[in-house]
Amino acid sequence: MAAAHSLSNPATTTQVIAQSRIKSKPSSSSSFLKPYSLQSPWLGIKLSVQSSKPRPRLPNHRQITATVSFSLPTAKPDRVASTEKVPKWSRRAIKSFAMSELEARKLRYPTTGTEAFPMGILVEGTSLASKFLRANGITLEKVREEAVKLLGKGDRFFFSPEHPPLTEAAQRALDWAVDQKLKSGDDGEITTTHLLLGVWSEVESPGHKILETLGFNDEKAKELISLSSEPGCVDG
Template sequence: MAAHTISKLPSTTRTPPLLFSISDSNLRRRPDPYPPHLGRTLRPPQSVLHPCAWLGTNQLSLHSSNLRQPPNLSKRRPITATVSFSLPTAKPERDSSSTVKIPKWSRSAIKAFAMGELEARKLKYPTTGTESLLMGILIEGTSLASNFLRANGITLSKVREETIKLLGKGERFFFSPEHPPLTEAAQRALDWAVDQKLKSGDGGEITTSHMLLGIWSEVESPGYKIMATLGFNDEKAKELESLSSEPGFVDD
């Protein structure tokens, strides 16, 4: 009975209306969907109205011509990084001397110094001390000094733990500068490394081994105390010095 009733209903199939047609001479669009009595406040800008044939409605579309780029975008300069081949020194008169050629620091030593600064910032310390330089050597991870420390049981986690025990934690809301200045002990350790390299007269670069031995030369510094606590001594310092002074030694 239901099937018979449905069969007698008039057909409601209609041909879908033509939304718009494109020809060489004109473009006919469907009527404005916003009646005049609604006012002009509901009308979106005509510059962004675009007929969508699939949905049958006017949709908002974004074109490259409608997107505003920030001013002077094309005039922005690319970001560049500057790599230094020297570390801070307290003896500028030595560097300016024309009779003495100051050796360059090795790549691993420069990286260890940069990692030491970063570690000082992580711990929220206002300065980069010998303890930070020591952690920087361990973070660098590929040099003879770094491998020598780990072989003798001195690891980054142990040094960091001893550093916090000795110096405490930084203030919670304190922000270290981008390049925390060196403490006097840390500066003397770097200058010691340069002086020892000059005394050797064997040429080459100043390495992380020189940096580590410079830290060890500062007996009152936190770096020295931490190394001594973890088992480093004068015999191991001499062993490291002997290894780093072998002919053909390269720190990288």
Template sequence: MAAAAAAHSLWATSIRTTRPEYKQQFNLTQFTLTPHNALRSQWLGTIPTYKFASNLKPLSTKHPHINVTISFSLPTANPERVSATEKIPKWSSKAIKSFAMGELEARKIKSPTTGTEALLMGILIEGTNFASKFLRANGITLLKVRDEILKMRGKPDMYFFSPEHPPLTEAVQRTLDWAIDEKLKSGANGEITTSHLLVGLWRQEESPGRQVLAALEFSDEKAKELHSLISQPGFVEDS
């Protein structure tokens, strides 16, 4: 009982701080314990329990405003390709995320540019899009792609650092433009998908991404199969 009383006295003691700014922010005065119930023990006898109360206030009741800019489009070399009378096709969120992941992968492999090999990794890293599922169904995984890129590029220079947004190679730009043009040519509603990116990438015959795919036994027949799927009316990315 003496120990319990001492604990009660200790918690009821006012808390002070030598930092006045903390007093202002937290408005500390005291913690208090009030009798609540009792625990009975055959060894210790009756032990009182207490409710914990405090006037501790949060640091701030105001939530900071966070400004976020989200891009719903990807760069195109010829924005005028869409006339004023045409409905501008939108990129799917998974295509945009795959592109962003590709940029990050370009930086990880210490590349000065975002190439088709980085875009291919971005498609697989996003992982939920139709193109990535099609690749995995044909035995092409992210691990295998990374191994092929390492064979092709060698180990990166540990002292080289890529820019925050590595500029696109011409092959990647042509890939994006092909995807836009293909969607416009189809005349179908819906979004430009990651599958459009993958087929456009395969069409860049001298690109590193195409070389990696070819080394993993991707072929024109498989590209045609994917192209026929995305050309079907109402094709959309998986949700």
């Protein structure tokens, strides 16, 4: 009877509905906006779920730009300070240098020496110097084998640094290449040809000895210079 009486009384019905709404309403607006967590059984982490209330728009982050170096390490940074235009290394020469470091790491050598430069040139594979070496029977496998014969194998438990430091002879080879470009007075970039001839200029270096063992000599060096200076020759 009481239930029937409450349903027949409009005022009582309104009170019941109002009370039910109050019970289902969150205790406060702040608690309604708080995130709640779900435990993910696959990831083993808690996933935080935010409310659907739109967030304020944040300013865009500034884009980070990377600077690409167009020069290789030099021991004589002041020698080009007085020149109007500093010669830059070609894209192929820079890639050959990077591949030289990689070859030194593959052999587990602690440094990047002159023996690694011909390897890097051959790995890059598209430059005039690389094509000239292969045309004369000097391949990556042969250079690598001669390097192991001359310098031995690296320790199998040794891990080379990401950028093995240059040996003194390797640094002189790079500096020789820059000096020759400056002396020529020609416009253009320092190429892999300069890099290879820089190795050849270090007579007592492992790189020179390996090239000599594989048939490279002064006549071949002059031939390479002649090819690189021909009109229309694309060197790099």
